Amino acid sequence: MDLALAPETLARWQFGITTVYHFLFVPLTISLAALTAGLQTAWVRTENEKYLRATKFWGKLFLINIAMGVVTGIVQEFQFGMNWSDYSRFVGDIFGAPLAFEALIAFFFESTFIGLWIFGWDKLPKKIHLACIWMVSIGTILSAYFILAANSWMQHPVGYRYNKANGRAELTDFWHVLTQNTALTQAFHTLTASFLTGGAFMVGIAAFHLARKKHIPVMKTSLRLGLITVIVGGLLTAVSGDQLGKVMFKQQPMKMAAAEALWDGQNSAPFSVFAYGDVSKGHNSVELSIPGILSFLADDNFHSYVPGINDTNKAEQEKYGPGDYRPIIPVTFWAFRWMIGFGMASFALGILGLWLTRKKFMLPQHLRVDEDEVPNLVLFKNKALSPKFTKLYWLAALWTLGFPLIANSWGWIFTEMGRQPWVVYGVLQTRDAVSPSVSQGEVLTSMIVFTLLYAVLAVIEVKLLVKYIKAGPPELTDDDLNPPTKIGGDRDADKPMAFSY
Amino acid sequence: MELHDVWFVLIAVLWIGYFFLEGFDFGVGILTKLLARDRTEKRVLINTIGPVWDGNEVWLLTAGGATFAAFPEWYATLFSGFYLPLLIILVCLIVRGVAFEYRAKRPEEKWQTNWEHAIFWTSLIPALLWGVAFGNIVRGVKIDKNFEYVGNFWDLLNPYAILGGLVTLTLFTFHGAVFTALKTVGDIRMRARKLALTVGLLTAVLALAFLIWTQVHTGDGWSLGAMIVAVVTLVGALGAIKMGREGWSFALSGVTIAAAVAMLFLALFPDVMPSSLNPDWSLTASNASSSPYTLKIMTWCAGIATPLVLLYQSWTYWVFRKRIGTHHIADAAH
Numbered sequence: 001m002d003l004a005l006a007p008e009t010l011a012r013w014q015f016g017i018t019t020v021y022h023f024l025f026v027p028l029t030i031s032l033a034a035l036t037a038g039l040q041t042a043w044v045r046t047e048n049e050k051y052l053r054a055t056k057f058w059g060k061l062f063l064i065n066i067a068m069g070v071v072t073g074i075v076q077e078f079q080f081g082m083n084w085s086d087y088s089r090f091v092g093d094i095f096g097a098p099l100a101f102e103a104l105i106a107f108f109f110e111s112t113f114i115g116l117w118i119f120g121w122d123k124l125p126k127k128i129h130l131a132c133i134w135m136v137s138i139g140t141i142l143s144a145y146f147i148l149a150a151n152s153w154m155q156h157p158v159g160y161r162y163n164k165a166n167g168r169a170e171l172t173d174f175w176h177v178l179t180q181n182t183a184l185t186q187a188f189h190t191l192t193a194s195f196l197t198g199g200a201f202m203v204g205i206a207a208f209h210l211a212r213k214k215h216i217p218v219m220k221t222s223l224r225l226g227l228i229t230v231i232v233g234g235l236l237t238a239v240s241g242d243q244l245g246k247v248m249f250k251q252q253p254m255k256m257a258a259a260e261a262l263w264d265g266q267n268s269a270p271f272s273v274f275a276y277g278d279v280s281k282g283h284n285s286v287e288l289s290i291p292g293i294l295s296f297l298a299d300d301n302f303h304s305y306v307p308g309i310n311d312t313n314k315a316e317q318e319k320y321g322p323g324d325y326r327p328i329i330p331v332t333f334w335a336f337r338w339m340i341g342f343g344m345a346s347f348a349l350g351i352l353g354l355w356l357t358r359k360k361f362m363l364p365q366h367l368r369v370d371e372d373e374v375p376n377l378v379l380f381k382n383k384a385l386s387p388k389f390t391k392l393y394w395l396a397a398l399w400t401l402g403f404p405l406i407a408n409s410w411g412w413i414f415t416e417m418g419r420q421p422w423v424v425y426g427v428l429q430t431r432d433a434v435s436p437s438v439s440q441g442e443v444l445t446s447m448i449v450f451t452l453l454y455a456v457l458a459v460i461e462v463k464l465l466v467k468y469i470k471a472g473p474p475e476l477t478d479d480d481l482n483p484p485t486k487i488g489g490d491r492d493a494d495k496p497m498a499f500s501y
Numbered sequence: 502m503e504l505h506d507v508w509f510v511l512i513a514v515l516w517i518g519y520f521f522l523e524g525f526d527f528g529v530g531i532l533t534k535l536l537a538r539d540r541t542e543k544r545v546l547i548n549t550i551g552p553v554w555d556g557n558e559v560w561l562l563t564a565g566g567a568t569f570a571a572f573p574e575w576y577a578t579l580f581s582g583f584y585l586p587l588l589i590i591l592v593c594l595i596v597r598g599v600a601f602e603y604r605a606k607r608p609e610e611k612w613q614t615n616w617e618h619a620i621f622w623t624s625l626i627p628a629l630l631w632g633v634a635f636g637n638i639v640r641g642v643k644i645d646k647n648f649e650y651v652g653n654f655w656d657l658l659n660p661y662a663i664l665g666g667l668v669t670l671t672l673f674t675f676h677g678a679v680f681t682a683l684k685t686v687g688d689i690r691m692r693a694r695k696l697a698l699t700v701g702l703l704t705a706v707l708a709l710a711f712l713i714w715t716q717v718h719t720g721d722g723w724s725l726g727a728m729i730v731a732v733v734t735l736v737g738a739l740g741a742i743k744m745g746r747e748g749w750s751f752a753l754s755g756v757t758i759a760a761a762v763a764m765l766f767l768a769l770f771p772d773v774m775p776s777s778l779n780p781d782w783s784l785t786a787s788n789a790s791s792s793p794y795t796l797k798i799m800t801w802c803a804g805i806a807t808p809l810v811l812l813y814q815s816w817t818y819w820v821f822r823k824r825i826g827t828h829h830i831a832d833a834a835h
Contacts, residue, residue, distance in 0.1 A: 063602065064602070064603075064606070067598060067599055067602035067603065068599065070555065070598055071594065071595040071596075071598040071599055072595070074558075074562065074591060074594055074595065074598075075591055075595070077562055077565050077566060077569075078565060078580055078587060078591060080569065080576075080580075081565075081569065081576045081577055081579065081580025081581060082580045082581055082584055082587060082588070083581075085577035085578070085580070085581035085649075086577070088569065088573050088576055088577040088580075089573055089574055089577045089648075091573075092569050092570065092572075092573020092574075092576060092577070092791060093570075093573060093791040093792050093795045094795070095569075096566065096567075096568075096569035096570030096571070096573060096576070096791070096795075097570045097795055097798060097799060099566040099569055099570065100563070100566040100567045100569065100570040100571075100799060100802070101802055102566065103559060103562045103563035103565075103566040103567070104563055104566075104567075104802055104803060104806040104807070104810070105802070105806050107559045107562055107563070108556065108559050108563070108806075108810045108813075108814070109813075111555040111556045111558070111559050112555075112556040112559075112810075112813055112814055112817055113813075114555060115551070115552035115553055115554075115555055115556055115817060116552065116817055116820060118551075118552065119551055119552040119821065120552075120820065123820055123821065124820065163792075168573075170791075170792040170794070170795070171791075171792060171794055171795045171798075172794065174794075174795075174798050435577075435581035435584075436647075436649055437581050437582060437649040437650050437651065438581050438584055442584045442585060445585070445588070446584070446588045449588060449592060453592060453595065453596075457595075457599060460599075460603065464603060464606055464607070467606075467607070468606075487820060493823065494828055494829075495829075496828070496829055496830060496831035497548065497825070497829050497830070497831065500544060500548045500551065500605070500829070500830055500831060501544065501547045501548050501551045501601060501602075501604060501605050
């Protein structure tokens with residue numbers, strides 16, 4: 001059978017496409033839920049109307065996103081059984097449990113309270129309505145955690161034994177699966193990156209409005225909130241990424257050697273900024289690298305020995321039998337760089353932004369502006385940025401809005417591709433995981449269907465987002481400002497619903 | 502009773518929860534074409550399920566996840582075996598979720614009517630296909646000694662399974678009509694009652710044929726009991742809606758769904774997916790299940806989480822307990 005259309009290849013492509021697509025929505029959903037909840041909390045505490053307008057604006061964008069996140073998540077749960085039935089048989093005992101926990105504990109929570117939040121503006125007292133969005137936020141985070149624990153088990157299987165009698169892996173310590181350092185660092189890294197993503201999204205959109213001098217009080221608040229989120233999220237993403245890297249060096253040496261295209265192990269291993277590798281010859285033809293950094297990343301020591309691709313491949317052959325245990329090196333190499341590059345670019349821009357828009361009291365009198373004016377961007381003391389550079393900054397913020405999304409996608413591609421040829425590292429190879437009963441035609445059909453459907457939905461989603469972004473925050477009505485004081489207690493039972501589909 | 506038998510019951514409970522809840526929201530989706538006379542009425546219908554359909558759908562995700570964890574072999578055989586029907590269901594659920602959320606997000610009539618068509622079809626098709634799927638599970642399909650499905654797509658379209666599909670389709674539509682009568686005011690409520698009666702009679706005929714067929718084919722004393730409950734409550738639900746007792750009728754149509762699904766599971770037990778090729782190759786609650794340790798953890802989780810879920814989901818229904826009518830729809834122009 002033609003390898004390019006072999007069911008395994010197609011199933012892998014399908015998993016890649018559906019997962020990367022699903023993961024465009026997940027980080028935005030996680031962070032926007034929390035940021036919307038934060039803004040609504042500010043409204044409830046201060047009664048300042050700009051916070052309520054901000055809540056409604058970001059809440060709407062959040063809802064457009066979560067709709068896609070939810071529906072694409074359904075596919076994720078079922079495709080293990082559809083395309084990877086031998087995987088499911090082999091690891092269901094272990095892998096299924098966190099998925100079931102996710103549904104029982106997180107999904108129900110999230111989806112029930114989101115209904116209450118969307119339709120509850122005129123049915124619930126202020127504080128209870130606020131609690132609903134926090135519940136949604138908690139649900140999204142729990143959901144991410146359970147999924148990442150399940151994925152971490154594939155990266156670093158723990159708490160199980162192989163049962164020879166029925167040929168499958170069986171759980172022996174669920175707590176260990178949930179709390180192993182791979183799961184904790186990966187969850188930490190993914191969640192912090194989510195906030196970097198949401199922050200950059202917020203900054204970009206706020207910059208768009210501020211550049212046009214529209215909705216200024218709401219967007220000024222959003223800009224600052226977004227910038228702080230980018231910086232805190234970005235910093236923690238870097239810290240957690242470093243942690244995760246160290247964990248991976250120990251647990252998946254091949255993945256990290258491939259990330260660096262480090263062919264042969266060495267002391268004081270360099271971090272390669274750029275390389276042009278020739279996989280068949282096993283060396284890089286062109287390379288630009290900084291000595292010692294990789295050793296430091298792996299082991300906190302500039303002089304440590306880091307094993308290379310060739311040694312690791314040899315070691316794995318001795319351990320697991322003959323075969324090629326190398327992932328596709330260029331993909332892992334570049335995915336790793338693009339993840340870091342796009343993520344950190346966004347972070348750097350965030351730092352710049354926070355400095356440029358620093359608070360009133362740090363600025364001289366003549367550069368301060370009123371609440372409803374666009375802030376002066378100030379690089380050096382006493383001098384505002386020229387209109388040209390100001391415009392450039394707003395544009396840069398808008399254009400880098402999606403950088404973390406790109407970083408996230410490459411991050412997942414790196415994580416999953418770097419583990420190949422294993423689906424469960426050291427335990428089960430990907431080629432042994434596919435569904436034997438599913439035909440090439442079936443996988444091809446579903447891949448085409450999902451890809452087309454996702455493409456159409458992407459266009460619809462982006463158009464809707466643009467429409468609502470352009471429209472800006474809504475004007476408030478009396479009903480918005482005076483929510484009911486008791487549950488289900490709208491004042492006039494015959495008046496139109498505050499929100500209806 | 503061993504743990505894998507407990508989990509057999511719990512999986513049945515999850516499917517009952519799913520069909521009870523999403524059953525009526527599928528039904529309401531179908532009624533957008535059968536019952537609503539204009540766009541505003543369509544919106545009334547959609548908004549009766551607006552705050553709850555998402556939570557209802559999670560019952561399916563939980564049933565799927567729980568099957569993966571508690572019966573990996575069943576999960577693997579079922580989803581790889583019923584590949585194309587499942588693909589169609591997934592596509593429907595994707596489009597349906599987006600349709601509810603996006604329909605009102607643009608004012609253009611074309612945009613909205615397109616999503617309305619989507620809501621109708623993506624409610625109707627899964628309502629039909631779930632019955633077909635369960636019909637096949639109960640009847641048994643071609644499973645070889647490695648628990649692999651060796652039949653094809655057309656094997657799944659046999660008369661028994663198709664009848665099963667028609668039963669879920671009509672039963673969910675009936676359940677949805679009763680729900681609509683319970684949740685709306687005005688003219689639409691009266692028409693929902695009438696329609697419920699017509700659809701209900703059709704449901705009764707189809708359901709009776711399907712349930713008797715099931716009973717003769719694989720039934721035992723327990724399944725007979727469940728069947729009697731299903732039939733009696735269905736008649737009761739019809740009587741209640743005729744008398745205008747919408748609450749009673751909805752409760753009874755819910756019990757009908759629960760009893761009918763329970764009957765299928767009772768007829769199935771101890772198998773979870775019988776092989777039509779050789780009874781020795783059938784997947785059973787014991788040979789398809791996870792290890793006792795996994796089942797124990799899952800039991801703890803379900804024991805604690807399920808009551809909480811029921812509690813806050815019930816609360817949602819209570820918060821949104823008021824009936825709605827055309828005058829509750831803000832902009833009647835759309």
